[in-house]
Amino acid sequence: MxxxxxxxxxxxxxxxxxxxxxxxxxxxxxxxxxxxxxxxxxxxxxxxxxxxxxxxxxxxxxxxxxxxxxxxxxxxxxxxxxxxxxxxxxxxxxxxxxxxxxxxxxxxxxxxxxxxxxxxxxxxxxxxxxxxxxxxxxxxxxxxxxxxxxxxxxxxxxxxxxxxxxxxxxxxxxxxxxxxxxxxxxxxxxxxxxxxxxxxxxxxxxxxxxxxxxxxxxxxxxxxxxxxxxxxxxxxxxxxxxxxxxxxxxxxxxxxxxxxxxxxxxxxxxxxxxxxxxxxxxxxxxxxxxxxxxxxxxxxxxxxxxxxxxxxxxxxxxxxxxxxxxxxxxxxxxxxxxxxxxxxxxxxRYEVLDEPAAQIVLAAIxxxxxxxxxxxxxxxxxxxxLVPGYTRVRAANLETIRAEAARRRAHVIVCGYGRSGQNLAWMLEQENVPSLALDLDPVRVRDARDAGKPVVYGDATRRDVLEAAGLAHAAALAVSFNDAQVALRILEITRAARPEMPVIVRTMDDADLDRLLKAGATEVVPESLEGSLMMGSHVLLLLGVPVSRIVRHVRDVREDRYRMMRGFFHGEAMFGEEATAAWRERLHSVTLPPGAHAIDKSLAELDLDRLGVTVSTVRRNGRPAPPSAETRFAAGDVLVLHGSAEALEEAEALLLEG
CATH class of the missing domain: 1.20.1530.20 (Na+/H+ antiporter like fold)
Known part of the structure; x- marks a missing residue:
């Protein structure tokens, strides 16, 4: 030193x-x-x-x-x-x-x-x-x-x-x-x-x-x-x-x-x-x-x-x-x-290059x-x-997309034709709903078209490509790949042209759920949460819980935008893939002691939303209850908060000290 x-x-x-x-x-x-x-x-x-x-x-x-x-x-x-x-x-x-x-x-x-x-x-x-x-x-x-x-x-x-x-x-x-x-x-x-x-x-x-x-x-x-x-x-x-x-x-x-x-x-x-x-x-x-x-x-x-x-x-x-x-x-x-x-x-270090030559190479890099x-x-x-025919090639590709879209009305535009996109297209086909998929893998597009599938080569983040795919008369649009940035660009284009059209977006977890919904997604399907719903449904069914109650639980969670399931409690030491999300949004519980700032105040008064924190559950007298804007807190209440690590720290300080 x-x-x-x-x-x-x-x-x-x-x-x-x-x-x-x-x-x-x-x-x-x-x-x-x-x-x-x-x-x-x-x-x-x-x-x-x-x-x-x-x-x-x-x-x-x-x-x-x-x-x-x-x-x-x-x-x-x-x-x-x-x-x-x-x-x-x-x-x-x-x-x-x-x-x-x-x-x-x-x-x-x-x-x-x-x-x-x-x-x-x-x-x-x-x-x-x-x-x-x-x-x-x-x-x-x-x-x-x-x-x-x-x-x-x-x-x-x-x-x-x-x-x-x-x-x-x-x-x-x-x-x-x-x-x-x-x-x-x-x-x-x-x-x-x-x-x-x-x-x-x-x-x-x-x-x-x-x-x-x-x-x-x-x-x-x-x-x-x-x-x-x-x-x-x-x-x-x-x-x-x-x-x-x-x-x-x-x-x-x-x-x-x-x-x-x-x-x-x-x-x-x-x-x-x-x-x-x-x-x-x-x-x-x-x-x-x-x-x-x-x-x-x-x-x-x-x-x-x-x-x-x-x-x-x-x-x-x-x-x-x-x-x-x-x-x-x-x-x-x-x-x-x-x-x-x-x-x-x-x-x-090993004196393979002399100093003048090394300096010229270094400066050039x-x-x-x-x-x-x-x-x-x-x-x-x-x-x-520099390439005179480049625009003509792109124009020819757009014509191919337009020709495919012209044969369809009230169809679904599927952005991405990977595993999820192909499964979605298969389900639409079973119900005789027309679809047109856009994909950037030329080999996949060629093989799918050879098999008679409705797939074309096109970049769904480009306005002219989406318009050529029939955005003006499509019934819905689905983003089948897990890329929030690309999905946001597609949402921006779609909402400018068709504010009312349903847009369904797939994501891996709940990290980008709110951002996608604010950008105009009609529905966001987080795979990890949907997987949890399906697992829970099967477990409850095997335990003899009536199907009607299981369906009601699943419906309530979806209608509530997965709020009850979002985030998870992080332990002190985590290993494996969960650790890569250690600084994403999480759950954190706070117990209100006597004299806490939040006692006798409503959720609306505390305005935790401005910190980027939501209250998932309030546990009072050992019983959980979903909170509302009018919920007033009492000593001994346990609040389950959802947000980023920094936001949770601020929210806890606000609840306890004001």
């Missing part, structure tokens, strides 16, 4: 808080805020913080947790399902980019080892920036969004062999033996991966069963940290890298049922250390080099953006994409990425990432200008 300086940490944290708030207000990714903070306070900026090895040590820890998270999200079924995009399109993009950028670096005099690393660094794009912006624009499920995700998935995976390769190249291997080095690296990687897989299969799962059985959250978190850092240390001792061990530790835990709990526990450490990692990267940028080499840097940025856009657009066409979506995929992946920083940090939001925001507009 003394080596870095307490004042330096305060300055850095203060500036980071201000910049993150500013960038969030502007709708920009917070990664860029951390990079700018590092550039400003670094030795070549305002000089508030000198460059020290201690900061780079923090950056190493940030890299460790970044790779651990990637390992934790590793999914073999996901890779298999997207293998054509991931290994075909993604593999071709990375290979050609590596060769092209590496050849240019070698032509400019960079040694062979450094040229290989530069090729790998510049082949990568920013997963964090791209996915955040695509999700905000509701483009993650579009054709270019899915292809971009597949390519990013391969890029994340290819970081691992580079993390193994860089320390080996740093031993002084000459260009003439690069092939032998690669063979040796691949062999070593296979041995390490095999050993980790065996250990993870036979040791980690039983270990975490015992740790979870203690129900001590701190013990669970300490075990996760120990496993992560121990795996990182082992791989570094083996001559590989800290980040590789962290990635393998994440892979091991991804195979257990405690994956979601690990994600929830590790999130605070990861975000803080990743912030420090990007700050350190910003501090590494030498503005003096930028001033003297600005022409080379601008040329590098232009070459990076143009070449990656063109390459991915061409490869997309080769892999069967239309010109417009292929170009849009290239545009959203045209920047450098955070894993490029990770490889650059390793390359500098930072500038391309600063440009990324602008390019991603306008990727559709750019594609329409």
């Amino acid at each position: 003394n080596a870095i300086g307490f004042q330096s940490i305060l300055l850095l944290l203060g500036l980071a808080v201000v910049l993150v708030a500013l960038f969030r207000y502007l709708g920009l990714p917070q990664i860029l805020a951390y990079l700018c903070a590092g550039i400003l306070v670094g030795p070549s900026g305002l000089g508030w913080i000198p460059s020290t090895e201690e900061w780079r040590y923090f950056a190493e820890f940030g890299l460790v947790f970044l790779m651990f998270t990637i390992g934790l999200e590793f999914s073999l079924p996901k890779l298999v399902a997207m293998r054509a995009i991931v290994f075909g399109l993604g593999g071709a993009q990375v290979l050609i980019s590596c060769l092209a950028f590496g050849a240019v670096a070698w032509w400019f005099g960079v040694p062979g080892e450094g040229a290989i690393v530069i090729g790998g660094i510049l082949a990568l794009s920013s997963t964090a920036i791209v996915m955040k912006l695509l999700i905000e624009q509701l483009e993650q499920s579009s054709r270019h969004g899915r292809h971009a995700f597949g390519i990013l998935l391969f890029q994340d995976l290819v970081v691992v062999p580079f993390l193994i390769l860089i320390p080996t190249l740093g031993t002084g291997t000459g260009p003439e033996s690069v092939a032998g080095t690669l063979v040796w690296v691949l062999g070593k990687s296979a041995l390490v991966l095999g050993a980790i897989f065996v250990i993870g299969r036979w040791l980690v799962r039983p270990l975490f069963h015992r740790v979870a059985a203690t129900r001590l959250r701190e013990f669970f978190m300490l075990t996760v940290l120990l496993l992560t850092l121990a795996a990182a240390w082992v791989t570094e001792v083996a001559g590989l890298s800290l980040a590789l061990g962290a990635f393998l530790a994440g892979m091991m835990l991804a195979e257990t049922e405690y994956r979601h709990q690990v994600e929830a526990d590790i999130l605070p450490f990861r975000d803080i250390l990743l912030g420090l990692f990007f700050v350190t990267v910003g501090m590494m940028l030498d503005l003096g080099v930028v001033r003297t080499q600005w022409l080379h840097i601008l040329a590098a940025v232009a070459a990076l953006v143009i070449f990656k856009t063109a390459l991915i657009a061409v490869l997309g066409r080769v892999f069967g994409m239309e010109a417009g979506p292929a170009l849009r995929t290239g545009l959203v992946l045209a920047q450098g990425g955070e894993f490029g920083f990770a490889l650059l940090l390793q390359a500098r 930072v500038l391309s990432m600063l440009l990324a939001p602008l390019i991603v925001w306008h990727n559709g507009r750019i594609a329409r200008r």
Whole structure:
């Protein structure tokens, strides 16, 4: 702490808080805020913080947790399902980019080892920036969004062999033996991966069963940290890298049922250390080099953006994409990425790259990432200008949708044709109710249409698509997928055109129920609560409760908007998927002691709604009763509150103290 300086940490944290708030207000990714903070306070900026090895040590820890998270999200079924995009399109993009950028670096005099690393660094794009912006624009499920995700998935995976390769190249291997080095690296990687897989299969799962059985959250978190850092240390001792061990530790835990709990526990450490990692990267940028080499840097940025856009657009066409979506995929992946920083940090550590080359590459990645939001925001507009037939293709698709909708009247528009959408369409078919489904999976649409199902390719978040699907004369609309943001966009369009039309929205739980209802949903079907209703109905039926009473209970709960069932009591230590919702809305009980502020006051007077809290039940003299606005509270009453953790804390203070 003394080596870095307490004042330096305060300055850095203060500036980071201000910049993150500013960038969030502007709708920009917070990664860029951390990079700018590092550039400003670094030795070549305002000089508030000198460059020290201690900061780079923090950056190493940030890299460790970044790779651990990637390992934790590793999914073999996901890779298999997207293998054509991931290994075909993604593999071709990375290979050609590596060769092209590496050849240019070698032509400019960079040694062979450094040229290989530069090729790998510049082949990568920013997963964090791209996915955040695509999700905000509701483009993650579009054709270019899915292809971009597949390519990013391969890029994340290819970081691992580079993390193994860089320390080996740093031993002084000459260009003439690069092939032998690669063979040796691949062999070593296979041995390490095999050993980790065996250990993870036979040791980690039983270990975490015992740790979870203690129900001590701190013990669970300490075990996760120990496993992560121990795996990182082992791989570094083996001559590989800290980040590789962290990635393998994440892979091991991804195979257990405690994956979601690990994600929830590790999130605070990861975000803080990743912030420090990007700050350190910003501090590494030498503005003096930028001033003297600005022409080379601008040329590098232009070459990076143009070449990656063109390459991915061409490869997309080769892999069967239309010109417009292929170009849009290239545009959203045209920047450098955070894993490029990770490889650059390793390359500098093992002296694979000299300082001038590293600075030019670093500056090019930072500038391309600063440009990324602008390019991603306008990727559709750019594609329409550069691809003359793109609008014609979209117009032809709209004509196809209109032709299908013209054959139907008083039909149901089904947004999404996954499992829930298909089941809904089947039920409508049984009752001879016409329907038309919109889906963004071209393979699913093709197979369904070949089977004679009423499905068309279309993005339900676009006004022209919904209008083409017959929004003006449809009887109802159903959102069959679980995506609240997309559902809100569909509701906005639908309510503007047809305020009176019934709209049914599916959601996973009650977290977004009120928001969807306020946005205009006629009915919201939360799967978890409906599942609870069905389970309760079957249990009561088996216990001999009359069917009429069961039906009445179910009807009352639904008519009351599930209020009695919403939220749940969170224990002190939770494991599994429930922990990921630990900060969502919950239930909390408050007992009113004599002298409490709420005594003799009505629910309307207390106005808990303004805090975002509702009273689910009032328990008086051991008997529960649903509250009304006129309910007046007495000493000893137990109020069951529903709301977020922060809102519940405020509500409890109001009830007890005023």
